[in-house]
Amino acid sequence: MLRLSTLLVGTLMTLVGCGSVQTERGPAVDFSGRWLPDPSQAQPWPDPLPLTPEARARVAEFVPEQHDPTHFCMPFGTPRNTLATEFPMEIVQTPERLTMIFQPDLSNAEVRRIHLDGRGLPAEPDAGWFGTSVGRWEGSTLVIETVGIDPDVIVSSNGLPHSGALRIVERLSLVQDPQRGRTLVDEMTLEDPGAYTEPLRTRRYFTWAPGVQFRDSHCGERLWIEKLWRDRLEEHASKARSE
Amino acid sequence: MSGQSPSRLGRTLAVPALVLIACIAGKPACAEAPARPDIAGVWLPDGRRNAGQWPKNPPFTDAMKRAREAWAQKAMPIDFEIDDENTSCMPGTMPGIMMGIAQYPFEIISTPSQVVILTEIYGLVRRIHLDGRSAPPELLPSRMGFSTGRWEGEALLVETTHVQPQSERANRPSSGAMRIVERFTLEPGGAAGKALSNEITVYDSVVYKEPITVRMYYKWAPDVSVGEYLCQQDIWDQHMDGNRSEIPWRK
Amino acid sequence: MKKLVAVMLVATLIAMTSSVRAHHSTANFDMTSVRTITGVVTYFGFTNPHSYIDIDVVEDGKTQQVKVFTVAKLLMKRYGWVEGDCKPGDTVTVTGNPDRKNPGYLYLRKIVFASGKTWTRDTVPD
Numbered sequence: 001m002l003r004l005s006t007l008l009v010g011t012l013m014t015l016v017g018c019g020s021v022q023t024e025r026g027p028a029v030d031f032s033g034r035w036l037p038d039p040s041q042a043q044p045w046p047d048p049l050p051l052t053p054e055a056r057a058r059v060a061e062f063v064p065e066q067h068d069p070t071h072f073c074m075p076f077g078t079p080r081n082t083l084a085t086e087f088p089m090e091i092v093q094t095p096e097r098l099t100m101i102f103q104p105d106l107s108n109a110e111v112r113r114i115h116l117d118g119r120g121l122p123a124e125p126d127a128g129w130f131g132t133s134v135g136r137w138e139g140s141t142l143v144i145e146t147v148g149i150d151p152d153v154i155v156s157s158n159g160l161p162h163s164g165a166l167r168i169v170e171r172l173s174l175v176q177d178p179q180r181g182r183t184l185v186d187e188m189t190l191e192d193p194g195a196y197t198e199p200l201r202t203r204r205y206f207t208w209a210p211g212v213q214f215r216d217s218h219c220g221e222r223l224w225i226e227k228l229w230r231d232r233l234e235e236h237a238s239k240a241r242s243e
Numbered sequence: 244m245s246g247q248s249p250s251r252l253g254r255t256l257a258v259p260a261l262v263l264i265a266c267i268a269g270k271p272a273c274a275e276a277p278a279r280p281d282i283a284g285v286w287l288p289d290g291r292r293n294a295g296q297w298p299k300n301p302p303f304t305d306a307m308k309r310a311r312e313a314w315a316q317k318a319m320p321i322d323f324e325i326d327d328e329n330t331s332c333m334p335g336t337m338p339g340i341m342m343g344i345a346q347y348p349f350e351i352i353s354t355p356s357q358v359v360i361l362t363e364i365y366g367l368v369r370r371i372h373l374d375g376r377s378a379p380p381e382l383l384p385s386r387m388g389f390s391t392g393r394w395e396g397e398a399l400l401v402e403t404t405h406v407q408p409q410s411e412r413a414n415r416p417s418s419g420a421m422r423i424v425e426r427f428t429l430e431p432g433g434a435a436g437k438a439l440s441n442e443i444t445v446y447d448s449v450v451y452k453e454p455i456t457v458r459m460y461y462k463w464a465p466d467v468s469v470g471e472y473l474c475q476q477d478i479w480d481q482h483m484d485g486n487r488s489e490i491p492w493r494k
Numbered sequence: 495m496k497k498l499v500a501v502m503l504v505a506t507l508i509a510m511t512s513s514v515r516a517h518h519s520t521a522n523f524d525m526t527s528v529r530t531i532t533g534v535v536t537y538f539g540f541t542n543p544h545s546y547i548d549i550d551v552v553e554d555g556k557t558q559q560v561k562v563f564t565v566a567k568l569l570m571k572r573y574g575w576v577e578g579d580c581k582p583g584d585t586v587t588v589t590g591n592p593d594r595k596n597p598g599y600l601y602l603r604k605i606v607f608a609s610g611k612t613w614t615r616d617t618v619p620d
Contacts, residue, residue, distance in 0.1 A: 032354065072482060073332070073475040092352050092359050094283070099352060099359070101368055109368045111361055113469075128471050152483065216385035218365070220332030220474060227331055290620045332543075345620045346569055363568070470568045477541040488537040491546050491561045491599060 029140045029174055032093045034214075035184055035206035039085035043203040045156070055161050055195040062159025069152055070107065073219035077129040077153035078146060079168055079188060081110045083204060088212045091184075098135060098142070103214040106221075114144050121147055127164065129153055144170040155190065163194025182208035280397050280429045283353040285469060286439050286461035288343020296457040297342070297415070307450050310411035318412070332474035334365035336386040337406045338423050338443050339415060342459055349461075350469045351439075358392060358399065363469045371401050378405055384419060399427040418449035435462040523563075523591040523601040530589040531560050531600070535582050542566045547580065547602075549588065562588050564602040565618055573617040584608035 051059065065071055076084055081102045090101045100112040114133040125132045125148025132148040151164035171187040184206040191199045303311065334340065340362065347364040360369040371392040378389040388406035392399055403423040409416050426442040439461040446454045473479075477490050533551035536559070547562040564570065571577075580586065585608055590600030604614045 032356075069479060072479045074473060074479045092354060092357070094352060094354060097352070099361075101359075103368075108366055111366065111368070129473065130471060152479070213379070213382075214368075214370075215383070216368070216387050218332065218334060218386070220334070223475070224331035224333050287619065346565070346618050467572070470572070472542055472566065472568055474543050476567075477539060477544065477546075480539060480541045488539060488546070488548050489561075490539065491563055492544060 028137045029142070030093055031091045031098065031142070031172060031174065031184060033091060034209050034212045035089045035091065036209040036212055037085040037087075037089070038180065038183075038205040038207050041203075041205040042083075042085060043201075045160070045200060045202060049160065049200070050197040052193075052195055052197055054163070058161040059159050062154075064157070064159075067159060068154065068157065070104075073107070073222065074152070075108065075110050075129045076102070076104065077110070078112055078131040078133075078149055079190070080153065080155055080157075081112070081130075082170075082186065082188070083156065083202070088209065088214060089206060090214065098144075101214075103217070105215070106217050107219045108217070109214075114142075116142075121145055127151070131168070138171075140173060142172040144168075144172065146170070161195055162190070162192045165194050166190060166192040177205075177207075180205075180207045184208075279353070279394055280399075281353070282358070282399065282427060282429065282439055283351050285348050285350050285464045285467050287348045287435075287464040287467065288345050289438065289460040289462050290343065290345025292460040293343050293345070296459065298455060301455060302452040304448075304450060304452055307411060307416060311416075314412050332365070334367055334386060336409060336417070337369075337388045337403050338425075338445055340367060340369070340387070341425065341441060341443060342457065343461065347472070348464055348467050348469055358401075361469060363472050365474060366472055371399075384408065388423070397428055399425075401425040401427070416450050417445075418447055420449055421445065421447040430460070433462070435464065437463045439463070520601055522593050522595070524594050525591050525601075527592060528589055528603060529592050529597060529600060530587065532585065532587040533560065535580060535584045535586055537582060538580050540567050540570075540577070540580075542568055545570060547586075547588070549586065558598060560588075560598050560600060562590060562600050562602050562605075565615065569618050570613075575613050579607050579609070579611060579613070580605070 049059075061067075070076055075081065081104075082089075082100070084102070084104070087102060087104045090103075092099045092101065096115070096117045098114040098116060100114070102110040102112075104110070110130065112130050112133060114135045116135050116137075118136075119134055121134055122132060127148055127150045129150050129152075131146040133144050133146040135142050135144040137143075146168040147166075149162065149164070149166050149168075151162065154161055167190075169189045169191070171185075173185050173187075175183050175185055177183040186204045186206070187201070188204065189199050189201050190196065344364055347362065349360055349362040352359040352361070356372070356374045358371040358373065360371070361367070362369075367387065369387050369390065371390040373392055373394075376391065382389060382405055384405045384407040386407050388403040390401050390403040392401040394400075401424070403425070404421070406417060406421055406423070408419050408421075422445075424444045424446070428440050428442075430438040430440050432438075441459040441461070442456060443459060444454050444456045445451070478493065481488065481490055531549065531551045533549040535547055536550050537548040539546045543566045545564045545567050547564070549560045549562060550557050551560050587606040588600060588602060589604040590602045593599040593601075602615060604612060606612050
């Protein structure tokens with residue numbers, strides 16, 4: 001016959017035992033799943049933007065067809081992929097790594113890798129299009145720091161630039177929105193004294209969307225189709241000449 | 244609990260102590276899932292072991308043979324600098340994607356609901372659903388196809404359908420009916436400490452008279468990180484540099 | 495006869511495409527022959543999916559431009575090529591496989607940088 005105290009002690013020990021094992025192996029919060037950005041809640045950038053003279057000049061000279069990398073099948077890159085509102089994001093999370101996968105329409109998938117294994121940011125990061133990111137837990141908020149972003153990456157489709165020394169801090173958390181349901185919030189701060197006279201802050205929202213489809217696509221199709229058209233036109237032209 | 248005799252204390256603690264020991268030992272008492280072979284991590288295709296696996300004379304159906312001969316008559320010799328869709332950054336399709344380009348690693352992320360494969364070359368994303376879902380009825384074919392999998396003992400079994408067909412002009416033609424089965428198992432030992440083996444069987448009765456099976460090997464590469472392979476970076480870089488030099492292989 | 499030609503053409507098609515190969519075929523280079531040149535770098539495109547070097551080579555008092563094609567920047571950096579190893583103005587020696595049609599176009603096998611450091615294509619696994 002089990003005494004109540006036995007049951008209570010037993011349950012407590014089991015919970016503590018299981019709980020401590022779980023916390024060691026499992027995440028504080030699991031962001032895994034498919035998400036759709038919610039443009040209606042996206043906090044806009046300040047107007048006017050607090051830009052340095054160099055950044056202001058770059059914005060003034062910005063011509064999308066010349067300076068937007070996505071016109072050349074280059075990525076949106078970080079943080080533009082995370083700030084974009086047109087395409088879905090999938091998060092695959094394990095205890096050591098949070099992986100964000102973006103699928104722009106008619107273009108290549110983009111992958112951000114955030115290390116959760118306690119490593120620090122590199123002192124001299126390589127410049128890449130998706131950045132080097134590490135994350136640490138603050139309770140149920142994941143704080144992500146990102147450095148090492150190629151200066152060719154533009155932050156917005158209007159040509160908001162960065163100097164190459166951009167440092168991004170994101171605070172990810174889950175909330176339950178009364179209307180929209182399960183929601184991922186990303187509070188993002190961009191620090192770049194070479195481009196911004198003060199940090200830029202924004203808050204972005206993603207709605208849980210388990211049914212959203214990721215349509216595998218490749219920007220190279222454009223090059224290939226253009227090449228086919230070019231060859232076809234040349235074929236017709238040379239045929240016409242010989243007739 | 245003061246005042247309890249040692250034997251009563253012992254009984255009080257015995258059962259939860261056993262459960263606690265079981266938990267710490269990782270047994271199903273509070274583990275999320277039974278232990279699986281750990282296929283997560285970065286892998287490099289083993290060029291030496293993988294070379295020449297695909298049959299030199301695949302068992303094409305008579306119709307496919309005739310179609311290929313007709314194309315070869317019309318199109319050969321092919322100038323691969325011009326007529327190779329890879330030069331336009333078109334990645335291959337399944338199963339070619341898993342038939343390794345030796346220099347480029349891929350990464351496997353393993354979670355209870357899916358296994359995700361991220362390749363370095365072309366930055367491809369393969370999702371292998373482990374949650375028993377079926378392909379949505381409106382699903383269009385794609386280069387990756389639609390993959391479902393299940394663990395069976397030490398092996399991950401994967402089935403892939405809905406792969407974009409490739410015509411008789413392709414290196415490996417395929418019809419919309421193609422079905423690919425993969426069997427991933429770990430192989431201990433070897434120069435890298437462990438290897439991942441993938442037995443791939445292609446079923447496509449429109450193209451082949453009988454199924455084709457190849458065995459691919461991938462070497463464990465824990466010191467390698469999957470990098471950013473941006474297939475049109477050379478065009479972008481030339482553009483940003485004022486087009487100062489002709490990219491020799493882009494025609 | 496036509497049937498035999500067709501079979502041979504198909505065999506060539508298969509032979510050229512069914513091996514595990516780099517995403518871009520290097521079938522245009524003659525892997526059985528090598529050419530070594532020394533000259534001054536005029537341009538270095540350090541990029542993906544292929545890097546390339548323009549080298550001015552002086553031969554018999556005439557300057558000709560040789561274009562050298564290599565693997566992806568991503569691979570080069572992973573296997574020992576460091577930013578700054580090769581830059582315009584450097585004198586380098588390149589050994590490579592020539593293009594079947596154009597001997598002024600080489601697939602890099604080995605390079606000796608201005609610093610004396612060498613890098614070979616062999617360091618990239620195959």
